[in-house]
Amino acid sequence: EAQVTQNPRYLITVTGKKLTVTCSQNMNHEYMSWYRQDPGLGLRQIYYSMNVEVTDKGDVPEGYKVSRKEKRNFPLILESPSPNQTSLYFCASSLLRTGITYEQYFGPGTRLTVT
Amino acid sequence: AQKVTQAQTEISVVEKEDVTLDCVYETRDTTYYLFWYKQPPSGELVFLIRRNSFDEQNEISGRYSWNFQKSTSSFNFTITASQVVDSAVYFCALSEAKAGGTSYGKLTFGQGTILTVHP
Numbered sequence: 039e040a041q042v043t044q045n046p047r048y049l050i051t052v053t054g055k056k057l058t059v060t061c062s063q064n065m066n067h068e069y070m071s072w073y074r075q076d077p078g079l080g081l082r083q084i085y086y087s088m089n090v091e092v093t094d095k096g097d098v099p100e101g102y103k104v105s106r107k108e109k110r111n112f113p114l115i116l117e118s119p120s121p122n123q124t125s126l127y128f129c130a131s132s133l134l135r136t137g138i139t140y141e142q143y144f145g146p147g148t149r150l151t152v153t
Numbered sequence: 154a155q156k157v158t159q160a161q162t163e164i165s166v167v168e169k170e171d172v173t174l175d176c177v178y179e180t181r182d183t184t185y186y187l188f189w190y191k192q193p194p195s196g197e198l199v200f201l202i203r204r205n206s207f208d209e210q211n212e213i214s215g216r217y218s219w220n221f222q223k224s225t226s227s228f229n230f231t232i233t234a235s236q237v238v239d240s241a242v243y244f245c246a247l248s249e250a251k252a253g254g255t256s257y258g259k260l261t262f263g264q265g266t267i268l269t270v271h272p
Contacts, residue, residue, distance in 0.1 A: 073260075073262075080262035080265050139248040140203070141203045144197065144198040
């Protein structure tokens with residue numbers, strides 16, 4: 039089954055304790071992205087990657103890191119989480135072709151609470 | 154900068170009513186894509202439709218239809234004969250294509266419209 043998986047689905051942590059949210063897709067998509075969803079703000083892009091070893095900042099990258107060492111995986115790293123990073127996080131992937139924007143397929147979401 | 158506005162924060166209807174969700178966008182690009190996503194109470198995001206800026210034909214898929222009007226920068230979504238299962242948050246999104254044709258796929262989302270369909 040074609041899918042994007044995220045782990046963990048729920049995470050409660052304390053300020054300053056480093057954490058990683060994993061994301062994996064089995065559709066051989068070049069493009070992967072992380073979003074956060076907050077009430078009244080919709081989804082905002084954190085980071086994206088157009089291929090292995092190619093990553094770039096989205097709209098709200100502060101406090102986050104990513105890496106793309108393999109095509110299928112795109113982990114999100116919070117080196118020192120703070121309460122304002124409490125949010126619902128989505129990973130997404132899509133095909134990438136010149137001049138065409140394809141629909142993104144989203145993972146199930148990770149609900150993170152930082153106390 | 155691109156922007157998507159969904160002015161209706163919440164809509165409540167009774168089953169079998171038709172309902173239209175509004176989406177207005179802003180972009181300086183001539184080439185762009187518009188999307189609608191559904192987020193049911195279970196939380197996942199479900200892709201509904203993609204439309205590029207050169208295709209202004211309206212689209213119908215079962216009870217769903219979309220009206221794209223470039224002149225008013227709108228991409229509205231209508232559900233005909235709504236059902237309880239249509240209750241969800243609906244997001245409109247915009248993606249610009251970079252000059253030179255390589256899109257980096259950034260989606261700019263609207264704030265979402267919460268649709269509640271009562272039996």
